[in-house]
Amino acid sequence: MMPTLQFIDASKTFGDGHNTIKALKPTTFSANEGELIAIIGPSGSGKSTFLTIAGGLQTASEGDVLINGRSLKNMREKELAQVRLQDIGFILQASNLVPFLTVDKQFSLLDRVKQHNMSPEERTHLFQTLGIEHLLQQLPNDLSGGERQRVAIAKALYTKPAILLADEPTASLDSDRAFEVMSLLQKQTKLQNNTTIVVTHDTRLIPYFDKVFKMTDGVLKQEN
Amino acid sequence: MFLAWNEIKQNKLRFILISSVLLLIAYLVFFLSGLVNGLANMNREAVDKWQADAIILTDESDKSLPQSILSTDDVSQVKNANHLAPIAQINAIASRVSDEDTRQGVAIFAVQPDDFIAPNITDGHMFGRKGDVVAADYLKSEGFKVGDKVKLSSSDKYVTIVGFTDHARFNAAPVLYTSFETMQQIKGLPIESDPLVNAVVVQSENISTIKVPTSLEVVETETFIEKLPGYAAQNITLTLMIAFLIVISSVIIAIFLYVLTVQKASMFGVLKAQGISNAYLARSVVAQTFILTVVGVALGFALTWLTGAFLPYKVPVQFDILSMLIYALIFIIVAILGAVFSVLSIFKIDPLKAIGG
Ligand SMILES: Nc1ncnc2c1ncn2[C@@H]1O[C@H](COP(=O)(O)OP(=O)(O)O)[C@@H](O)[C@H]1O
Ligand SMILES: [Mg+2]
Numbered sequence: 001m002m003p004t005l006q007f008i009d010a011s012k013t014f015g016d017g018h019n020t021i022k023a024l025k026p027t028t029f030s031a032n033e034g035e036l037i038a039i040i041g042p043s044g045s046g047k048s049t050f051l052t053i054a055g056g057l058q059t060a061s062e063g064d065v066l067i068n069g070r071s072l073k074n075m076r077e078k079e080l081a082q083v084r085l086q087d088i089g090f091i092l093q094a095s096n097l098v099p100f101l102t103v104d105k106q107f108s109l110l111d112r113v114k115q116h117n118m119s120p121e122e123r124t125h126l127f128q129t130l131g132i133e134h135l136l137q138q139l140p141n142d143l144s145g146g147e148r149q150r151v152a153i154a155k156a157l158y159t160k161p162a163i164l165l166a167d168e169p170t171a172s173l174d175s176d177r178a179f180e181v182m183s184l185l186q187k188q189t190k191l192q193n194n195t196t197i198v199v200t201h202d203t204r205l206i207p208y209f210d211k212v213f214k215m216t217d218g219v220l221k222q223e224n
Numbered sequence: 225m226f227l228a229w230n231e232i233k234q235n236k237l238r239f240i241l242i243s244s245v246l247l248l249i250a251y252l253v254f255f256l257s258g259l260v261n262g263l264a265n266m267n268r269e270a271v272d273k274w275q276a277d278a279i280i281l282t283d284e285s286d287k288s289l290p291q292s293i294l295s296t297d298d299v300s301q302v303k304n305a306n307h308l309a310p311i312a313q314i315n316a317i318a319s320r321v322s323d324e325d326t327r328q329g330v331a332i333f334a335v336q337p338d339d340f341i342a343p344n345i346t347d348g349h350m351f352g353r354k355g356d357v358v359a360a361d362y363l364k365s366e367g368f369k370v371g372d373k374v375k376l377s378s379s380d381k382y383v384t385i386v387g388f389t390d391h392a393r394f395n396a397a398p399v400l401y402t403s404f405e406t407m408q409q410i411k412g413l414p415i416e417s418d419p420l421v422n423a424v425v426v427q428s429e430n431i432s433t434i435k436v437p438t439s440l441e442v443v444e445t446e447t448f449i450e451k452l453p454g455y456a457a458q459n460i461t462l463t464l465m466i467a468f469l470i471v472i473s474s475v476i477i478a479i480f481l482y483v484l485t486v487q488k489a490s491m492f493g494v495l496k497a498q499g500i501s502n503a504y505l506a507r508s509v510v511a512q513t514f515i516l517t518v519v520g521v522a523l524g525f526a527l528t529w530l531t532g533a534f535l536p537y538k539v540p541v542q543f544d545i546l547s548m549l550i551y552a553l554i555f556i557i558v559a560i561l562g563a564v565f566s567v568l569s570i571f572k573i574d575p576l577k578a579i580g581g
Contacts, residue, residue, distance in 0.1 A: 057497055057576045078501065085499025092579045096494045098227070100234035112226055113500050139234070 002069050003030035004162050004195040005054055010063035012049050023049040025218040026063060031195045036186055038206060039199045041215030047199045048167055055088045055165045056080045068162060085114055089161030091169045095148045096155060097140040103151050104136040110158055117159050129184050130154050145172045153181060157188055164196040182208045228512035239516060242480055246520025249473040253466060253551050254528040260462040262542035268449045270394040274341045278431040279448045280424040283441045287451040289313050294421045303435040307427040309339035312407050312420055317377035320368060328366050331394040334407035341425050343401045348387030351402050354409065358387040360398035365537055379410045395452050470554060478562030481513055485566035492570050493578015506567040513563035521552045
C-alpha cells in the first residue's frame, strides 16, 4: 500500500546568507490511509512549517514530499493549487470562511470549484455532528468563535480530502466541544479512510490518535 | 460570478456607492458627447441635409463660402458631376416687422427650387415670388410664422416667410432659403444682372473625376465642414475633454477596484490556500467590475435620456445613440482593464501568509 503522504529527507531553511533558520531539519516521514496522527511540540519548533509543506502551501528547500506518490518538488503554483483543491483539506488557525457568504453558501462555493464532495446525506450528518445545522443562513460575522471553527472544520471535511491537516483545531473550543470534534475527526478518518494530521497543544486529546509525533527544534520524532 | 454576485448582495451600500460614482461619470461623458453632437449639428446640419459629396469653391477662398465668388462662366465649365447645384450665401440679422425686437442671426442661402439642395417643406410652401423665403423651423420658437414680413439687416427690402423646413442650421445660424432673384434684391444688385454664385454643390460617385477650371477647387463636404469657422476647434476641445474624463475616470475606477481587492487580500489568500485557482478569483473580480460598470453605465444612459427629454430646446445638446453606445463600451472596457491591475495583485498574494500559520 502506497503512503498518502511521504517526506523524503525534506527540510526547510528560511532566510539567506549567514542569517538562516533551519525550521525543519531533514525529515523522513510517512503516513497511511486511515491514520490519525498528532504532532505536539513547543511553539516555534517547526510544527506549522511541517504542516504547510505537507499541504503544498510551501515547498521543501531540500529533499522531496510526495502526496499519493506524486512529487511536489518541481510543481508550479498552479499545479500545487490543484493538489490542494483535490487532495488536501485544511483546518486553519485563522478562520477560513468567506465573510460575505452564508454558511450554506460556503459549501455551494466548494461545489462550484470541486466535484465529488459529500452527498447531501453525508453532509446533513456532518452538520448535525458538528452542531451547525441551525446556522446555515448565518454570516460568519454572526457566529461565535467556536461556531466559526466548527463550520471551518465542516468545510475541510466536506471535500473528502485524502489528507486532512489541522493546526490547533480545538484551540477556540471548550473542552466538551474539543472532545466531540476529536471523536468526529477520528470517525471521519476511519470512515473516509484518509490521513489526518493534527497539530495540538492539548495533551488530553492524545488518546484519540493512532500515532503521536513530537517536534523539537525542527526535528520530528515518533513518541509511541 | 458566484463570489462576485454574493458579495454585492451582502454589501449593498458599498456597491451602490461605487455604481453611483460610475453612473455620474458616465452621465457626464454622455452629456458631453451630446454637447459635441449638438454643437456640431448647429454648424453642419444644413450641409448634411444636402447629401452632397463635394463643394466647388474658388481656389483663393480657402474653402470659405462667403469668400468664394464664381461667375456663370466658371459654373458652366464644371464637368463630370452627376448633380450640380449653384448656391449663394450671406449672413444677416432678421427681425419681424411686427416686432423689431425679435432680432435673430440667420444664414441666407439662394438655391434653385428644383435643385437637390432645395429645402423640403414641412409647413407652408416653397418660395416662388420675389421676396419669398423658406425658413428653418427653429425660427418658429422665436415667434416667426408663415406670412411674417421680415426685415433683413443688410437690406432695405423685406422678405416674407412662405414656408418652413427642418434641420436647417449653418454655422450656428438658422437658414433662410430663397431664390437667386431675391438674393440679388437683398444684396441691392440689379435683378437682370448675372446672379452671383458663391459655390457649386456637387453630388458625384467619384469626385476625383470632376473637371473644373484651374481657378476652382473641388472640396470634399467633410473638409468643407471642418473649415467652418470655429467648428474644428470646438470639436477638438470637447472631444479632448471627453478623452480626459474617460482617462481620469478609468484611473478612479482602477483605484476603487484595487482598494476593494486589497481589502480582501486575506480572504483571497485563504481561498488560494484551499486550492481555488487564481483564474477563478480573477474571473470573479472581473465579473464584479463588469456588473458594477454595466449597472452604472446603464443607469447613466437612462438618466441622460431622461435629462434629454426635459432639456429646453435652446440647449445645444443632441444625443446620438451610436456615439453614446461607443462611449459606454469604451467605459466598460476601460473599467475591466482597471480590474486587471487588481487581478495582478491577487496573483501576488501568498496563501501561506494569509493563513497566518
Ligand atoms: N516564513 C518564514 N520566514 C522566516 N522564518 C520563519 C517563517 N516561518 C516560520 N519561520 C521560523 O521557523 C520556525 C518554526 O516556525 P513554526 O513552524 O511556525 O513553528 P510552530 O508552528 O511550531 O510554532 C520559527 O523559528 C519561525 O520563526
Ligand atoms: Mg504554529
